[in-house]
Amino acid sequence: MLNIIHDCLDALLHPSARYDALTRARHRAFMAPRLLGSLAAFAAFPVYLAMRGAPTALEVAAFSWLVAPILLSWFLSRTGRYEGAHVLSSLALTGLVMTMAMTTGGIESFAAIWLVVVPLEAALSASRRVVAFASVLALSCTALLIVFGQFDLLPSPDANSVPRGVFMAFGVASAALYAAGLAFGAESLARTSVALLYVEEDRYRLLARNMSDVITRHRRNGAVQFISPAVEAMLGTPVSRLLGHGLFDRVHVADRPAYLTALSDAARGGEVRSVEFRLRRESPRGPARGQNGQVDFIWVEMRCRPLEQTSEVAVSPEAEVVAVLRDVTDRKIQEQALDLARTAAEQADASKTRFLATMSHELRTPLNAIIGFSEMIIQEDALMIDAARRKEYAQLINDSGQHLLSVVNGILDMSKMESGNFEISPEPFAPRAALVNCCNLLALKARENAVDLVTRAPEDLPVMTGDPRAFKQIVLNLVANAIKFTERGGRVTVSANVEGSRLMLRFTDTGVGISADDLKRIGDPFFQAGTTYQRRHEGTGLGLSIVKSLVALHAGEMTVQSKLDEGTSVTVALPLTLTPRTEQPSSNIATLNPAGRSATPERSQQVKKSA
Numbered sequence: 001m002l003n004i005i006h007d008c009l010d011a012l013l014h015p016s017a018r019y020d021a022l023t024r025a026r027h028r029a030f031m032a033p034r035l036l037g038s039l040a041a042f043a044a045f046p047v048y049l050a051m052r053g054a055p056t057a058l059e060v061a062a063f064s065w066l067v068a069p070i071l072l073s074w075f076l077s078r079t080g081r082y083e084g085a086h087v088l089s090s091l092a093l094t095g096l097v098m099t100m101a102m103t104t105g106g107i108e109s110f111a112a113i114w115l116v117v118v119p120l121e122a123a124l125s126a127s128r129r130v131v132a133f134a135s136v137l138a139l140s141c142t143a144l145l146i147v148f149g150q151f152d153l154l155p156s157p158d159a160n161s162v163p164r165g166v167f168m169a170f171g172v173a174s175a176a177l178y179a180a181g182l183a184f185g186a187e188s189l190a191r192t193s194v195a196l197l198y199v200e201e202d203r204y205r206l207l208a209r210n211m212s213d214v215i216t217r218h219r220r221n222g223a224v225q226f227i228s229p230a231v232e233a234m235l236g237t238p239v240s241r242l243l244g245h246g247l248f249d250r251v252h253v254a255d256r257p258a259y260l261t262a263l264s265d266a267a268r269g270g271e272v273r274s275v276e277f278r279l280r281r282e283s284p285r286g287p288a289r290g291q292n293g294q295v296d297f298i299w300v301e302m303r304c305r306p307l308e309q310t311s312e313v314a315v316s317p318e319a320e321v322v323a324v325l326r327d328v329t330d331r332k333i334q335e336q337a338l339d340l341a342r343t344a345a346e347q348a349d350a351s352k353t354r355f356l357a358t359m360s361h362e363l364r365t366p367l368n369a370i371i372g373f374s375e376m377i378i379q380e381d382a383l384m385i386d387a388a389r390r391k392e393y394a395q396l397i398n399d400s401g402q403h404l405l406s407v408v409n410g411i412l413d414m415s416k417m418e419s420g421n422f423e424i425s426p427e428p429f430a431p432r433a434a435l436v437n438c439c440n441l442l443a444l445k446a447r448e449n450a451v452d453l454v455t456r457a458p459e460d461l462p463v464m465t466g467d468p469r470a471f472k473q474i475v476l477n478l479v480a481n482a483i484k485f486t487e488r489g490g491r492v493t494v495s496a497n498v499e500g501s502r503l504m505l506r507f508t509d510t511g512v513g514i515s516a517d518d519l520k521r522i523g524d525p526f527f528q529a530g531t532t533y534q535r536r537h538e539g540t541g542l543g544l545s546i547v548k549s550l551v552a553l554h555a556g557e558m559t560v561q562s563k564l565d566e567g568t569s570v571t572v573a574l575p576l577t578l579t580p581r582t583e584q585p586s587s588n589i590a591t592l593n594p595a596g597r598s599a600t601p602e603r604s605q606q607v608k609k610s611a
Helices: 002-012 021-052 057-065 067-079 082-103 110-125 128-150 164-210 230-235 253-269 329-378 387-419 431-441 443-448 468-484 543-553
Strands: 214-219 224-227 273-280 297-306 320-327 427-429 452-456 464-466 491-499 502-509 557-563 567-575 586-590 606-610
Touching (some): 021 067, 253 297, 427 431, 427 468, 443 452, 468 491
Parallel strands (some): 452 491
Antiparallel strands (some): 214 224, 586 606
């Protein structure tokens, strides 16, 4: 039955009230008692006539007035103006009560008690203005009835009418019943409001618990007033430990100024602020640590704005901020990967530029010599070139061709090593003989450059297993490089000894040295260190790169120590028995200490490079 009544009322509701549960309940509470009361009164009118007989004019007017609630319900269903309907209802009820009271004894009439019901009915509107209007209206009518009674301005009651006590009992009973109906209506509205409030709270609580983003409420100084449970999955920390300054304590020290600044600006400026910072994430057993043993931090993005105060909530004396935290660690990792890729691309572009610049010089110079001297030999009759000069030109052409061949061979060897197609052929050989032979080959070049080349290799060096061709290429490249970058009057020392199961080769010179910044890139293909000497010496920048790759193929290690204007020391450690390994060794590149001084962290720098 109630469902049928609700469906009928819903059909009469204004469209604006059909989609809001609380408004719909209020409209129902207004329309239902008025429609039912009017219909009940009209149904009882024939019974009243049968018992009373012919009605008086007043009784006919009273029953006719009962059509007013139907008109009020129609007004509300057409306009949706809830407060306006209550104002009209107060006027209609007051008019009916005043009419009845003025004809039945004034303030002493049974109808006067109904003036108390007028503000009670207006209270259902939940509007202070409507309640105030109804209260003033009821008090004014009460005062008016008192005044009329004092000055005998009211008509005398009919002597043949029903006894006054019966009317008073009817008036009090009807007023009490109507007030009870109002009370039940108020209770129903209150229960509906509470139910809707719980539903709304459950909805927001469900959203806060299941959304991945974290909702927080802060004071201006960063203290957390509220934080959603989603933070437990993000940081592995209970909500209770993050209230107050618990969240601030987990912000990375370097990011705390930005964190507090964003909250302060949002509270003061009234605009949305966004900031990214790191938060410490904890595991159940304590602070989570990464593979390097450091505390694990995640990147989060915080968007904050000032909290809008509502009339229902007491205004806080201090400005507050509401924020949303989102885990952006994956995005930051991608950004870092993009930065690394961009840096690698820039280095590759710089390497290409250096390669083209180097090859432009290293290829053009011998080719120009070959073409120029060959043209002179072709025109020997016109130029009257003698046999000695022709032999000299032929030697220059041969030297240029040999230089060009060495450049091409270096590029091809480097290409094979980088592609993994360079193969070594291990076999037993005497490292001392190979070392002395290489130094003898470069002794003439050392004398031409006025460089003292000293070889220190003990007679009892054991036989080692490796690729003798690669061993000689390592020695030739390092010795030639040391001679090339050593000024006249300098010294290059080549020494060898055995330490454990490794052969230690040391190449020391007193040359120009290498700066600490360039040491980080020594061994990169086509890289030539320094700006003070790179234009004074020929070369492709492949020597150390080839040596580094050959040492790696022999499962060895290469260490470079250098300092500008003090010289360079290269140490190569090769196993006496070649045992290839999958893990690549490292090359240690450092800065030499001045002669006669101990190695200290303040005066030396160690840079690990993959060999």
